[in-house]
Amino acid sequence: MMGSNNPGGAGGGMAPGMGVGSSDGRHDDEAVLTEFLSSLMDYNPTIPDELVEHYLGRSGFHCPDLRLTRLVAVATQKFISDIASDSLQHCKARVAAPIKDNKSKQPKDRRLVLTMDDLSKALRENNTRPVTFLGVESLH
Template structure:
């Protein structure tokens, strides 16, 4: 549909679209899928409160990759003072998980682009983390890299 006073095209909702086609195709769930959905609905109701206590207890014994002194420094710089060691370890563990996810996604992008270097005679491929790979993944996570691409 176009309007006579300009050359722009406008979307006509009566025309078929991919969303309309997808929503019109309904496939019933198989019995296995129905059982899985039912179990997923019932799981939160069956959660044991002792699991949370056990997790907190294990945090006191766990040594994350990021040392307690580093996480406490950043907590203090944010204005949080005198926190429990388990809290700082929980924050360090969540930061470790976030960094791990970012690195794994960057490596997956490098594999898909075929950027690895393979030595002759071996099947081992080595990947180098570059700024271009990291920037594309950081954008997906909503993180803006403020360094220019030419920094040293």
């Protein structure tokens, strides 16, 4: 994908053949973004579009573009997945920590039980680290 196949520079918006003045890196980024946004039309996220539209509407954001709604759904899904994964790690660390009193209090059943403490720790950690989505990092 080196260089532009559109030497005339015609086109607008975020079309893959952006203009003569764009660098190869920018052209590649725009092509990847355009391809990603197009793929959102074929993707069926875990969180239904209607639910995302409802909460976006309650916050005052209305957009007829389904791709944007699905992008928010994917970002939300990633956020929930990260919190669940971090909570699981806290739960495993808590279960692995030895009980100091005596060995008779060690649970024989090693099932993991997620507690509010595990979830709270994961949320607290997530609130202090930068958010990374699609390779873009920002502080929230």
